[in-house]
Amino acid sequence: MKLTPSAEQEQFAAALHAMLTEADIPAVARQWAADDPAPGQALWRQLAELGVTGLAVPARWGGLAAHPADLVVACEELGHHALPGPAAESIAALPVLLTALGDDALCETWLPRLANGEVIGTLAVPPHVPYATDADVVSLVLRADEQTLRLGVPGPRLRSVDGTRRLVEVADGALLATGPAVGPAIAHALNAGALACAAQLLGAGHALLETTLRYAGQRTQFGQPIGQFQAVKHQLADVAIGLEFARPLLYAAAVALADHPSTAARDVSAAKVACADAAQRAARTALQVHGAIGYARESGLDSWLTRIWALARTWGTQSWHRDRIRTALATGALT
Amino acid sequence: MSPVGTMNLDLDNETRAFRAEVRSWLATNVPTTPLPPVETPAGDRAHRAWERRLAAAGLSVVSWPTAYGGRDVSPLQWLIFEEEYHRARAPVRINQNGLFLLAPTLFTHGTAEQRARLLPRMARADDVWAQAWSEPEAGSDLAGIRSRAVRTDGGWLLSGQKTWSTRAARADHAFGLFRTGVDRHRGLTYLMFDLRAAGVTVRPIQQVGGAAGFAEIFLDQVFVPDADVLGVVDQGWTVAMSTAGHERGLSLRSPGRFTAAAQRLVRLWCQAGAHAADPGLSDRVVAGWIAARAYQLHSYGTATQEAADRTPEPPPPPGRADRPAQTGSTALRGSGHAASMTKVFWSELDVALHEVALDLLGPYAEIGGLPANSAGRADDAGDADAWLDGYLFSLAGPIYAGTNEIQRTVIAERVLGLPRDRR
Numbered sequence: 001m002k003l004t005p006s007a008e009q010e011q012f013a014a015a016l017h018a019m020l021t022e023a024d025i026p027a028v029a030r031q032w033a034a035d036d037p038a039p040g041q042a043l044w045r046q047l048a049e050l051g052v053t054g055l056a057v058p059a060r061w062g063g064l065a066a067h068p069a070d071l072v073v074a075c076e077e078l079g080h081h082a083l084p085g086p087a088a089e090s091i092a093a094l095p096v097l098l099t100a101l102g103d104d105a106l107c108e109t110w111l112p113r114l115a116n117g118e119v120i121g122t123l124a125v126p127p128h129v130p131y132a133t134d135a136d137v138v139s140l141v142l143r144a145d146e147q148t149l150r151l152g153v154p155g156p157r158l159r160s161v162d163g164t165r166r167l168v169e170v171a172d173g174a175l176l177a178t179g180p181a182v183g184p185a186i187a188h189a190l191n192a193g194a195l196a197c198a199a200q201l202l203g204a205g206h207a208l209l210e211t212t213l214r215y216a217g218q219r220t221q222f223g224q225p226i227g228q229f230q231a232v233k234h235q236l237a238d239v240a241i242g243l244e245f246a247r248p249l250l251y252a253a254a255v256a257l258a259d260h261p262s263t264a265a266r267d268v269s270a271a272k273v274a275c276a277d278a279a280q281r282a283a284r285t286a287l288q289v290h291g292a293i294g295y296a297r298e299s300g301l302d303s304w305l306t307r308i309w310a311l312a313r314t315w316g317t318q319s320w321h322r323d324r325i326r327t328a329l330a331t332g333a334l335t
Numbered sequence: 336m337s338p339v340g341t342m343n344l345d346l347d348n349e350t351r352a353f354r355a356e357v358r359s360w361l362a363t364n365v366p367t368t369p370l371p372p373v374e375t376p377a378g379d380r381a382h383r384a385w386e387r388r389l390a391a392a393g394l395s396v397v398s399w400p401t402a403y404g405g406r407d408v409s410p411l412q413w414l415i416f417e418e419e420y421h422r423a424r425a426p427v428r429i430n431q432n433g434l435f436l437l438a439p440t441l442f443t444h445g446t447a448e449q450r451a452r453l454l455p456r457m458a459r460a461d462d463v464w465a466q467a468w469s470e471p472e473a474g475s476d477l478a479g480i481r482s483r484a485v486r487t488d489g490g491w492l493l494s495g496q497k498t499w500s501t502r503a504a505r506a507d508h509a510f511g512l513f514r515t516g517v518d519r520h521r522g523l524t525y526l527m528f529d530l531r532a533a534g535v536t537v538r539p540i541q542q543v544g545g546a547a548g549f550a551e552i553f554l555d556q557v558f559v560p561d562a563d564v565l566g567v568v569d570q571g572w573t574v575a576m577s578t579a580g581h582e583r584g585l586s587l588r589s590p591g592r593f594t595a596a597a598q599r600l601v602r603l604w605c606q607a608g609a610h611a612a613d614p615g616l617s618d619r620v621v622a623g624w625i626a627a628r629a630y631q632l633h634s635y636g637t638a639t640q641e642a643a644d645r646t647p648e649p650p651p652p653p654g655r656a657d658r659p660a661q662t663g664s665t666a667l668r669g670s671g672h673a674a675s676m677t678k679v680f681w682s683e684l685d686v687a688l689h690e691v692a693l694d695l696l697g698p699y700a701e702i703g704g705l706p707a708n709s710a711g712r713a714d715d716a717g718d719a720d721a722w723l724d725g726y727l728f729s730l731a732g733p734i735y736a737g738t739n740e741i742q743r744t745v746i747a748e749r750v751l752g753l754p755r756d757r758r
Contacts, residue, residue, distance in 0.1 A: 001350070001411060002342050003636045004643075069342045213751055228754040233747030234740070240751055241676050248632035249625070255344050270625045322621045329601050329624060 003251055009073045012050075016074060019046055020081040026300060032084035033163035037137040040084050041120065048117025052078075056095035056192065061111035063095065068192070068254035072199040076250075079203030079311075082303040084164035086122040086133045087200060088315060090114065093193035094121045097144065100185035101177050110140060124152060124170045125190060128316050131158060135168035143170045144186045149177040162306035190316065191268045195253055197315040198268075198275035202250060204304045204311070205243050205279035208286040211301065212236065216289055226289070235285045242278035249274045266328035269321035276312035283308045344635070346415070353408065354415045360392055361423035370426050374539075374546045379505045382429035386460030396434060396458045403450065404458035410638035417591035418631075422598075432502055433457045433464030437510050440525070440578045444566040452562075453527075465503035465530065467511030467552055468575075470496060475741050477512070478520050478572065482554060484513035490560040491515075493528060496553050499735075503550035504539040506530055512571045525571035527563040534558075544727040588681050588732065590627075590634040596688045596725065597627035600695075603722075607695050607705070619691045626684045633677075672749035675742040682732030682739060689726035696722060 005013070023043050032040040047053055052074045057063020064070075071092055078087050095114055098107050113119040121140035124132040135141045135154040143152035152170030160167045177185075213236065216227030226232050253271035256264045283305045287294045294301045312318070346354065370385065371378035389395040390404060398413040399405025408416070428434060438457060441450055456462045473479040482495025493513055503509060509530055516522025530537060534557040539547035566574035604620045693700035703723030733739040747753045 001344060001346050001635065002639060003344065003632060004640050006341075067341050209751075213753065216753060225754050227747075228756060230740075230744060230756060233753055233756075234743040236751055236753065237676075237679070237743035237746035240746060241680055244676055245626070245629040245633055245680055248636050249629050251342055251636075252344060252628075252632050255342050258341075259343060259345070270628060273621075274625055274629060322618055325621045325624065326617050329621070330605055332601075 003248060003255070005069075005073060005251075009070060012070065013073050013077055016047075016050055016052065016077040017080070019050060020077060020083065025081050025083060026303065029082065029084045029164045029303060032137075033166075037134075041137075043083070044085055044120055045117045048115070053091055053117050054115035056092055056099075057111050057115040058099055061099075061107050061115065063111065063115040068195065068257040069251055071192075071196060072250055072254045075196045075199035076203035076206075079200030079307070080207045082164075082204060082207070082307050084134075085120065086138065088193045088196035088311075089122040089129075089133060090120050090138070092196035093125075093189040094123060094140070094142065096192035097123070097142075097149070097185050097189035100188045101149070101181060103177060106176060114140070123189075125186065125193070128190060128320070129193070129314055131167035132170045133168075134166045135170055136166055141168075141170055141173075142176070143172060144182075144189070146186070147178055147182050148175060149182055149186070150175050160306075160310055162303075162310045164303075164307075165310055187265075191257060191264055194268050194272045194315040194321070195250070195257065197311050198250055198253070198272040201272075201275040201279035201308060201311050202243060202246055204308050205239070205246075205275070205282035208279075208282045208301070208304050208308075209236070209239050209243060211304075212239075212282075212286040212289050232289055235289065239278075239282045239285045242274075242281050246271070246274040246278040263328070265324050269316070269324040272316060272321045273318055273325070276318060279308045280312050346411075350409075350412055350415060353412050354419060357394065357416050357419040358423070360394065361419055361425055364388060364392070365423045365425045369424075372546060373427055373429055374504065374548055376505075379429070382426055383460045383463065385426045386428070386430060390459040395460075396438075399438070399454070399458065403454040410641045411635065414590060414634055414638050417589035418594055419591070421589070421591035421595035424595075429502070430457060430460045430463050432466045432506075432510075433462070433508075436466055436578070437464055437527075440510075440565060440574060443578060444525075444574045448562065449565070462508050463502065463506040465500050465506035465509040465550075465552075467497040467500045467503065467509040467528075469499045471498055474499075475738050477737075478523070480512050480514055480523060482511075482513050484515050484524055484526055484559070486515075487558065490558055491524075491526065491564070493526065493534075493554045493557040493559055496551065498551045499540070499549050500552050501549045501735075503530065503537055503552055504547050509552065510565070512575055515571075516569050518569075520572040521569055523571040523575075524568050525565040525574045526559050527565060528554075528557060528559045532557050532559075542727070543730070544724070588685070590631045590681075593627040593681060593684055593688065594631050596685070597624050600624070600688055600692050603692055603695055616691065616694060619687070619694070623684070623688045623691055626680075627688065630677075630681055630684060672745055675737070675745040676750065678736060679733075679739045679742045679746070682729075685729035685732050686726075689722060689729045692722045693726055 028039045028043055031037070044053070051064055054063035055066040055071050055074060057065070059065045075087060075091070095111060098111055110119065110121070114121055119140050120138040121142070122132045122135050122138050123142040123144060124130060125144045132141050132143070132152055132154070135152060136157060141152035141154055143150050151173030153173040155169040155171055158167040158169065213227070216232055216236065217225050219226050249267070249271040253267040256267035286301060287305060290299060290301060293299045370381040373379065373382050386395055393406055394416070396403070396405040397408045397416050398410070400407050434457065438454060441453060453462070457464065468477060470480055470482060472481060482493065482497060484491040484493050497511060500509060507530060508527060510525070510527045512523045513526050514522055515524040530552070534555040536553040538551045538553070540549050540551060542548045600620060600623055604617070696705065699705050700723065704721060744756060748755050
């Protein structure tokens with residue numbers, strides 16, 4: 001029984017945190033949103049050097065074959081820093097999808113290059129993920145539906161509330177796989193993408209809590225820091241509680257993905273629901289405590305707010321995830 | 336970089352064997368009809384007898400050292416014991432104030448003589464303990480305590496009034512803080528006293544729902560020997576607060592209670608047919624299950640970490656100094672103040688689970704369960720008023736052991752580092 005991060009995982013997170021702190025992510029994100037993806041792509045190559053992009057890739061294809069909990073640790077950091085780019089797609093869902101399909105030719109073509117950072121990938125999985133994030137600035141675009149996997153042909157770009165999420169409509173391209181193996185592989189990919197998404201939400205929620213605590217300690221009104229008012233304190237306490245109790249669900253979902261396939265869907269959904277709820281509470285409270293300055297773009301809060309608004313509803317809506325839990329509970333209780 | 340770690344939720348063989356042993360013993364020994372209410376004379380006798388059976392089987396205080404009647408099991412195994420205990424719907428622990436509040440304080444601050452004298456009797460419920468913290472004018476503001484302890488030959492004379500004392504109506508002894516000096520916090524002493532001593536008057540208080548679950552205690556020159564001072568004179572606040580986490584955190588309301596309640600709720604929801612009928616209720620059942628699972632997993636993490644903390648660990652990794660470590664679960668371990676987060680979480684979870692259950696029961700909520708012979712009635716719904724009793728009990732949770740308002744302030748100031756209130 002082990003459900004807390006190991007010393008190695010702490011060190012991995014610390015290394016990633018140091019690297020991302022060093023990079024000027026707000027500037028990189030602005031450039032990414034403004035059609036200059038080069039600095040962001042360079043940052044992704046640094047992620048590859050740290051091993052992040054190879055975590056979910058099997059050793060046979062040049063990856064680290066890491067435990068899903070390591071993916072959680074990494075994605076929490078990426079969310080904490082609001083890194084631009086298709087993290088849930090390229091780091092989690094795509095490697096899991098290609099691996100699960102078991103087509104050696106496909107794996108050989110893409111997995112080593114996803115792992116070593118040469119390729120960033122994305123995919124659309126309608127209806128959960130209707131657009132392919134960043135499809136116009138990455139080199140692998142897939143489109144998966146229930147029974148088939150195809151290359152995706154990027155079409156018009158749509159404007160996301162999060163300017164760094166370059167949402168692109170994708171049309172069907174060349175058929176890559178079809179048949180009974182595809183559905184389960186896509187289901188695996190959805191779980192992996194949802195887990196990565198949940199981890200980013202938790203990290204982003206923590207970032208907002210930390211930023212808001214600093215602000216509440218500095219901003220003075222009525223002759224005292226606003227963080228001294230109970231009305232503010234209690235809201236921030238609730239944010240902390242929400243984040244604190246979402247994390248164990250995230251790690252348990254990672255464990256289920258690794259070891260307990262029969263509860264994986266239920267546990268991933270519980271993690272996604274709890275992390276999205278906790279992050280949205282953090283976002284709402286961060287904005288309220290900052291007041292007008294938080295509503296102004298110059299505060300920089302919007303990087304996390306808009307990311308949370310987007311991620312909370314993609315890779316499965318809250319309703320869809322709750323429904324998966326409902327089904328699992330009803331089945332379990334009635335059998 | 337190499338693959339960096341593994342996690343699992345699988346119990347080791349020893350813990351699995353322990354779970355099996357506990358489950359098997361409870362299956363054989365838990366009374367098939369519920370005991371009379373613990374507040375009644377018959378219930379008091381029955382619950383004490385139950386504790387003696389538990390103790391005889393070596394299961395009353397599994398986490399204590401063997402010298403005092405325990406089995407010295409790990410924190411994780413204690414959680415497993417609690418899961419099984421609640422799963423089996425075993426009787427309420429009549430001595431929980433002693434076991435979960437006083438005992439941890441005795442282990443930390445008591446003398447060897449006190450431990451040897453008090454703990455084995457507590458483990459067998461030979462002595463049942465009540466808590467005596469609150470006073471009419473000292474509730475949330477606990478340091479406003481006015482009951483006094485005045486020095487006398489060989490001990491102290493207690494005078495004043497305590498109230499909301501859980502279990503005091505029928506308990507043998509009580510523990511609490513008494514004023515021994517003028518300083519608000521450094522003028523309090525932790526004392527244990529005999530509820531049958533001369534000068535003690537106990538008046539039961541009926542609670543919402545009618546049970547006399549707590550009482551007022553009037554003290555008039557009650558003698559307490561020096562041997563029953565716990566910790567240092569005038570340091571009682573520190574003594575009490577150092578183990579306050581036990582009341583707010585895992586031990587008083589162990590995760591097993593909520594795990595079991597969530598499972599019963601899911602069964603009720605399915606058997607009532609509501610899982611197919613009402614999406615709104617279903618969402619609340621799902622939300623309750625998620626929260627109960629979160630608390631269970633969180634406590635596993637805490638227990639695992641506590642066990643790891645018993646062995647020396649390497650220094651923390653560099654590079655995280657610029658982040659408030661307080662907000663991560665691992666950083667919160669072992670902190671009495673982090674227990675405030677746990678207390679808010681479980682107390683509100685408990686209310687929510689029972690509210691959903693009552694809504695599922697609809698017009699049968701006021702009798703506490705589905706009527707006998709109804710189609711949706713669970714096989715194990717023998718105690719028809721369980722949900723109602725549970726609801727009434729849960730409503731006290733956000734109030735006792737420091738109201739949730741106080742806890743949120745503690746979290747903001749001590750865990751998150753916000754500036755202190757003017758109070």
